[in-house]
Amino acid sequence: MKKRLYSMVFMFVLTFFFAAVVSAVKVHNEERIQTNQQVKLQRIILAVLGIPLHERATNREVLETFERRVKPIEVKQQTLYVGYAENGKQITAYAFAVGGAGFWGPVYGMVSVDPEASRILGIAFYRHSETPGLGARITEPWFTKQFAGLPLFPVEGDKKIFYLKPAGPGKGPNELDAITGATGTSRAVETFVNRDLDRFLRETWKLVKKG
Amino acid sequence: MVQVDAGTLLFAAIFTNNILLTNFLGLCPFLAISREIRSALGLGVAVVFVMTCTAVLNYLAYYYVLLPLNLDHFRYIVFIIIIAAFVQLVEMMVERFFPALYYILGIFLPLITVNCAILGASLFLIIREYTLVQSLAYGAGSGIGWMVAIIAVGAIREKVQKSAKLPKGLEGPALTLIITGIMALAFTAFSGMIQIQ
Amino acid sequence: MPKPLSGSQIFLQGLWNDNPVLRQILGICSTLAVTNLLVNTLVMNAGLIFTVCMSNLTVSILRNYTPMRIRMMAQTLIIASYVIIVDIVIGAYLPDISEALGPYVGLIITNCIVMGRCEAFARNNRPWPSFVDGLAMSLGYAAVLLIIAVIREPLGFGTLFGYRIMPEGFTPWTIMIMAPGAFFTLGLFAWFVRAKFPQTAEEKKQGH
Numbered sequence: 001m002k003k004r005l006y007s008m009v010f011m012f013v014l015t016f017f018f019a020a021v022v023s024a025v026k027v028h029n030e031e032r033i034q035t036n037q038q039v040k041l042q043r044i045i046l047a048v049l050g051i052p053l054h055e056r057a058t059n060r061e062v063l064e065t066f067e068r069r070v071k072p073i074e075v076k077q078q079t080l081y082v083g084y085a086e087n088g089k090q091i092t093a094y095a096f097a098v099g100g101a102g103f104w105g106p107v108y109g110m111v112s113v114d115p116e117a118s119r120i121l122g123i124a125f126y127r128h129s130e131t132p133g134l135g136a137r138i139t140e141p142w143f144t145k146q147f148a149g150l151p152l153f154p155v156e157g158d159k160k161i162f163y164l165k166p167a168g169p170g171k172g173p174n175e176l177d178a179i180t181g182a183t184g185t186s187r188a189v190e191t192f193v194n195r196d197l198d199r200f201l202r203e204t205w206k207l208v209k210k211g
Numbered sequence: 212m213v214q215v216d217a218g219t220l221l222f223a224a225i226f227t228n229n230i231l232l233t234n235f236l237g238l239c240p241f242l243a244i245s246r247e248i249r250s251a252l253g254l255g256v257a258v259v260f261v262m263t264c265t266a267v268l269n270y271l272a273y274y275y276v277l278l279p280l281n282l283d284h285f286r287y288i289v290f291i292i293i294i295a296a297f298v299q300l301v302e303m304m305v306e307r308f309f310p311a312l313y314y315i316l317g318i319f320l321p322l323i324t325v326n327c328a329i330l331g332a333s334l335f336l337i338i339r340e341y342t343l344v345q346s347l348a349y350g351a352g353s354g355i356g357w358m359v360a361i362i363a364v365g366a367i368r369e370k371v372q373k374s375a376k377l378p379k380g381l382e383g384p385a386l387t388l389i390i391t392g393i394m395a396l397a398f399t400a401f402s403g404m405i406q407i408q
Numbered sequence: 409m410p411k412p413l414s415g416s417q418i419f420l421q422g423l424w425n426d427n428p429v430l431r432q433i434l435g436i437c438s439t440l441a442v443t444n445l446l447v448n449t450l451v452m453n454a455g456l457i458f459t460v461c462m463s464n465l466t467v468s469i470l471r472n473y474t475p476m477r478i479r480m481m482a483q484t485l486i487i488a489s490y491v492i493i494v495d496i497v498i499g500a501y502l503p504d505i506s507e508a509l510g511p512y513v514g515l516i517i518t519n520c521i522v523m524g525r526c527e528a529f530a531r532n533n534r535p536w537p538s539f540v541d542g543l544a545m546s547l548g549y550a551a552v553l554l555i556i557a558v559i560r561e562p563l564g565f566g567t568l569f570g571y572r573i574m575p576e577g578f579t580p581w582t583i584m585i586m587a588p589g590a591f592f593t594l595g596l597f598a599w600f601v602r603a604k605f606p607q608t609a610e611e612k613k614q615g616h
Contacts, residue, residue, distance in 0.1 A: 018489035022489050029496050032500040033499055036500065103215065105338065105339035234587075235587060238436055291484055292484075327437035327438060330518050331515055334515070380601075380604070381603070385596070385602060386599075389592060389596070395586075395587045399586065399587075399588070
């Protein structure tokens with residue numbers, strides 16, 4: 001009986017001790033982890049808004065630049081990031097999050113549009129679980145560059161703002177190259193980016209235009 | 212949130228994203244036991260059962276206990292405890308109802324607890340944000356995939372060691388690894404099969 | 409009861425004779441997956457070395473107080489705690505690498521080496537020798553995996569540490585980035601070592 005009691009007390013003390021140590025480490029690093037996440041998101045936003053940031057920019061530089069040039073506004077539960085010119089007066093672009101189900105896991109990205117919401121300026125994907133070398137290629141410049149300059153318009157019925165078609169010549173104005181060998185990921189991206197763009201135009205943009 | 216339906220996920224977890232051949236998990240017992248097909252089969256079934264159930268249990272523990280209490284960084288400890296407890300339960304059941312199997316498997320049954328694949332499956336389903344049904348399909352599929360891999364490579368290895376004269380040093384782990392590599396290569400051929408809608 | 413080995417003997421034993429990866433192919437699960445990039449391998453191994461050494465140390469310190477029946481639970485708890493610490497620290501200071509490593513850091517818990525050394529050595533030996541043993545085992549392990557990474561990254565990505573080292577016209581062997589590449593590389597390496605240095609392999613065979 002005494003052995004049992006000792007065992008229980010031992011495990012309890014051990015668990016308590018290590019739980020405390022782990023929690024202490026977690027708390028101590030919490031702020032850093034939050035900052036990292038914040039900076040990571042801000043880097044992406046600055047990138048799609050076309051605000052230059054040199055490659056080895058430190059966390060502080062990112063935070064400062066973001067503070068200076070971007071203003072987040074809440075529009076109907078969506079956060080819209082407004083990019084301003086150097087003089088802080090003119091609006092140069094709007095950015096907002098896009099995301100949805102990828103093939104293997106959720107995919108998160110940022111898209112930016114010009115101040116009249118007539119064209120896409122850029123897109124970037126910053127989190128996904130797609131297959132390296134295949135679906136993961138959505139982060140590569142050749143893929144994301146295709147979106148630059150794409151005209152935006154509210155679509156009717158079955159139509160889409162853009163299509164991802166198998167790579168090759170002979171494409172229409174709003175047909176982009178899908179990723180060879182990654183049909184699932186390509187279809188997923190086509191679905192949710194179109195959906196989010198459409199939602200932006202129909203709901204968010206109307207409210208922004210009104211003021 | 213993920214688009215893939217449970218059936219496709221099950222198929223994919225067995226073939227295109229095999230937890231052993233693609234994600235390298237579950238190799239240790241694999242290299243040790245893949246001698247006799249019958250014991251490999253018994254172990255495989257046990258692993259399928261444990262993996263499926265712990266995938267579901269860990270999903271529930273994570274989303275209904277850890278996250279609400281903001282203790283998600285303790286998930287490693289909680290998951291491994293759940294796995295250990297469950298394996299203990301399975302061990303007791305097997306000893307009671309299938310004593311022959313119990314003697315065949317011996318030490319390998321409790322070793323299921325430290326099988327990287329079991330913990331790995333739970334961790335993957337959290338990262339990929341699967342739903343409960345998807346977790347169930349993924350757990351089952353991963354287990355079956357592991358079993359298929361271990362039996363296939365074991366069978367090949369047995370055959371090779373019996374019929375071929377091997378160069379010095381190749382016998383044992385080196386051979387198993389190379390066979391596994393070829394099998395992994397073969398399985399990548401499946402990646403073109405998955406079609407969505 | 410054989411004479412207790414000196415520190416340096418233990419070290420050498422772990423590093424070469426008993427090298428866990430080459431001799432016993434132990435514990436490759438968690439790290440082999442990340443050997444397609446050298447920097448990831450380094451970070452992963454650092455985490456493993458820390459975990460093995462600290463776990464060995466802790467288990468050894470507590471060895472006379474730990475009841476026999478619950479020692480597995482206690483070891484698991486200790487190992488898991490150190491792994492969580494490693495995971496948090498990597499996540500805080502190297503966020504990009506942490507994301508690339510994914511769940512594999514957590515899988516250090518089930519890495520056969522960590523638990524294996526605690527069971528086989530640390531629970532019967534004094535703290536300092538246990539620490540040295542852990543250091544040797546994990547360094548031996550790390551060395552092998554680094555060699556694998558040095559083969560996989562240049563062939564698969566054309567880079568080393570992110571810096572391009574292959575000539576411009578080089579077509580990357582994508583197979584090296586994927587699973588089969590790792591299996592082949594490790595398998596061939598193990599074959600080479602076992603063929604070239606059979607003496608130690610023979611000694612090992614006797615021990616197992």
